[in-house]
Amino acid sequence: MRVLAMLDGTLADPDRPHLRVDDLGALRGDGVFETVLVVDGKPRELGPHLDRLARSAAMLDLPAPDRAAWERVTQVVIDAWNQPGEMALKLVYTRGPEYGDGTPTGYALGLPLAAKALQERVAGVAAVTLERGFDPEVVPRAPWLLLGAKTLSYAVNMAALRHAATRGADEVIFVAADETVLEGPTSTVVAVNGATLRTPPPSSGILPGTTQAALFRAAERAGWSTKVEPITRADLANADALFLASSVRKITRVRELDGVPLPDATTRQAELNALYESEYS
Amino acid sequence: MRVLAMLDGTLADPDRPHLRVDDLGALRGDGVFETVLVVDGKPRELGPHLDRLARSAAMLDLPAPDRAAWERVTQVVIDAWNQPGEMALKLVYTRGPEYGDGTPTGYALGLPLAAKALQERVAGVAAVTLERGFDPEVVPRAPWLLLGAKTLSYAVNMAALRHAATRGADEVIFVAADETVLEGPTSTVVAVNGATLRTPPPSSGILPGTTQAALFRAAERAGWSTKVEPITRADLANADALFLASSVRKITRVRELDGVPLPDATTRQAELNALYESEYS
Numbered sequence: 293m294r295v296l297a298m299l300d301g302t303l304a305d306p307d308r309p310h311l312r313v314d315d316l317g318a319l320r321g322d323g324v325f326e327t328v329l330v331v332d333g334k335p336r337e338l339g340p341h342l343d344r345l346a347r348s349a350a351m352l353d354l355p356a357p358d359r360a361a362w363e364r365v366t367q368v369v370i371d372a373w374n375q376p377g378e379m380a381l382k383l384v385y386t387r388g389p390e391y392g393d394g395t396p397t398g399y400a401l402g403l404p405l406a407a408k409a410l411q412e413r414v415a416g417v418a419a420v421t422l423e424r425g426f427d428p429e430v431v432p433r434a435p436w437l438l439l440g441a442k443t444l445s446y447a448v449n450m451a452a453l454r455h456a457a458t459r460g461a462d463e464v465i466f467v468a469a470d471e472t473v474l475e476g477p478t479s480t481v482v483a484v485n486g487a488t489l490r491t492p493p494p495s496s497g498i499l500p501g502t503t504q505a506a507l508f509r510a511a512e513r514a515g516w517s518t519k520v521e522p523i524t525r526a527d528l529a530n531a532d533a534l535f536l537a538s539s540v541r542k543i544t545r546v547r548e549l550d551g552v553p554l555p556d557a558t559t560r561q562a563e564l565n566a567l568y569e570s571e572y573s
Numbered sequence: 574m575r576v577l578a579m580l581d582g583t584l585a586d587p588d589r590p591h592l593r594v595d596d597l598g599a600l601r602g603d604g605v606f607e608t609v610l611v612v613d614g615k616p617r618e619l620g621p622h623l624d625r626l627a628r629s630a631a632m633l634d635l636p637a638p639d640r641a642a643w644e645r646v647t648q649v650v651i652d653a654w655n656q657p658g659e660m661a662l663k664l665v666y667t668r669g670p671e672y673g674d675g676t677p678t679g680y681a682l683g684l685p686l687a688a689k690a691l692q693e694r695v696a697g698v699a700a701v702t703l704e705r706g707f708d709p710e711v712v713p714r715a716p717w718l719l720l721g722a723k724t725l726s727y728a729v730n731m732a733a734l735r736h737a738a739t740r741g742a743d744e745v746i747f748v749a750a751d752e753t754v755l756e757g758p759t760s761t762v763v764a765v766n767g768a769t770l771r772t773p774p775p776s777s778g779i780l781p782g783t784t785q786a787a788l789f790r791a792a793e794r795a796g797w798s799t800k801v802e803p804i805t806r807a808d809l810a811n812a813d814a815l816f817l818a819s820s821v822r823k824i825t826r827v828r829e830l831d832g833v834p835l836p837d838a839t840t841r842q843a844e845l846n847a848l849y850e851s852e853y854s
Contacts, residue, residue: 311592321602321726423715426706434704436733445602445726452717
């Protein structure tokens with residue numbers, strides 16, 4: 293089952309074409325998106341997702357997203373989905389057709405969770421570290437690089453995941469030219485040492501994680517210490533446990549890094565996911 | 574006037590939607606493209622453009638483009654255009670719908686030349702140098718960065734051009750972290766010193782230029798010396814003249830760089846364009 297609604301709230305058939313070939317989302321990857329987890333009809337972290345959509349849009353000089361319209365279309369898809377359980381909801385916002393009237397394109401697409409994502413929630417992932425090619429010091433002075441914007445220009449992220457697969461891995465942890473840890477192609481890195489959770493700062497040129505933020509909120513309430521600070525490649529090896537946080541896969545343990553098995557973190561994963569879930573109970 | 578044909582050769586109305594919202598070209602910028610100049614019904618450098626499309630597709634692990642189909646659809650659009658003068662022909666090839674049968678999406682879109690492009694051919698451009706954030710030494714060891722592939726993930730290129738506009742400039746020359754010169758967002762850099770033409774090598778992580786290659790072929794025949802070698806930022810200032818080569822704008826002079834007017838290169842521009850045109854006469 294898939295449910296599509298255009299930003300004006302109209303339901304549409306996802307098997308039919310709805311985008312023009314000159315939509316700048318398609319021609320130039322010129323747009324932004326979010327993926328929201330919906331559980332039993334309730335969208336998780338919708339506010340932070342819409343905040344991030346607005347921040348990404350601003351970085352691309354797109355018209356500010358109409359928040360009420362995005363909240364409405366989210367509900368339209370949820371109402372039409374009308375099933376218990378989970379749905380992945382993609383919110384997509386592009387600059388619109390190049391030969392149009394300047395109106396951006398917006399739509400919300402409800403999808404079933406991929407089998408691979410469900411399996412990785414349970415089994416964890418094997419990850420490889422891959423160079424992302426930039427130095428974090430370039431971030432503040434080069435806003436045109438769009439580092440930290442969640443754009444539709446994800447070809448590099450997809451290529452990195454395909455490269456990981458050729459090395460027998462499921463996932464990627466990008467590292468910067470200065471060896472600091474960045475993020476996964478579609479996830480946020482969380483390292484655990486003792487009762488401390490750490491994640492790299494958005495100032496490194498990465499996305500602020502919505503799922504990671506929810507986890508950190510819950511963890512702080514439960515007495516954990518949390519730090520948003522640079523993490524080096526060496527820190528990854530020295531962590532008690534490593535996780536990738538993402539909307540759809542929640543808090544997924546890294547069970548192997550660059551071909552080296554990590555200590556079993558199954559119990560820790562259950563603990564962190566219980567913390568994360570406590571935000572919604 | 575715009576003319577659209579899908580890769581199977583069918584003409585279609587460009588004002589109607591033809592892409593699904595889950596096309597990976599739109600959702601992930603996951604595809605490749607070319608822009609071909611067509612003059613009086615004749616596509617220029619079609620062979621090199623299709624070679625580059627195939628090379629870009631290979632870098633993205635897309636199915637190899639069906640060359641005969643691309644040649645056919647090019648002719649379909651040219652025949653339907655059926656007007657003297659110039660047309661810009663976009664060839665777009667994506668991974669296809671995420672929830673499809675695995676068939677890539679392909680189409681050819683014939684467009685009139687933008688007024689700005691025509692004006693820049695005559696007046697030249699003011700350009701700014703902008704950091705691209707990577708060091709060329711990363712290129713050979715990080716193929717997942719897709720440096721040198723002409724992908725649909727062009728959000729950074731578009732953002733760089735918008736940034737240039739805020740500084741009163743029309744164009745961008747990207748420079749690498751080691752200060753070597755890369756390329757424009759949609760063009761190839763050519764520096765002239767005496768009777769020598771120079772352009773940076775594709776091994777720097779840039780596209781091999783089709784228009785630049787045509788110019789160099791013609792120039793060599795006419796007794797010029799040509800070099801494909803690294804160019805530094807300092808070399809830009811020391812050049813007799815700077816040009817940006819692109820299919821649609823041909824050989825465009827840079828009349829101002831980072832706010833500093835360059836020596837008048839109107840005559841040199843006419844000379845280089847005459848060389849370039851001699852390839853098609």
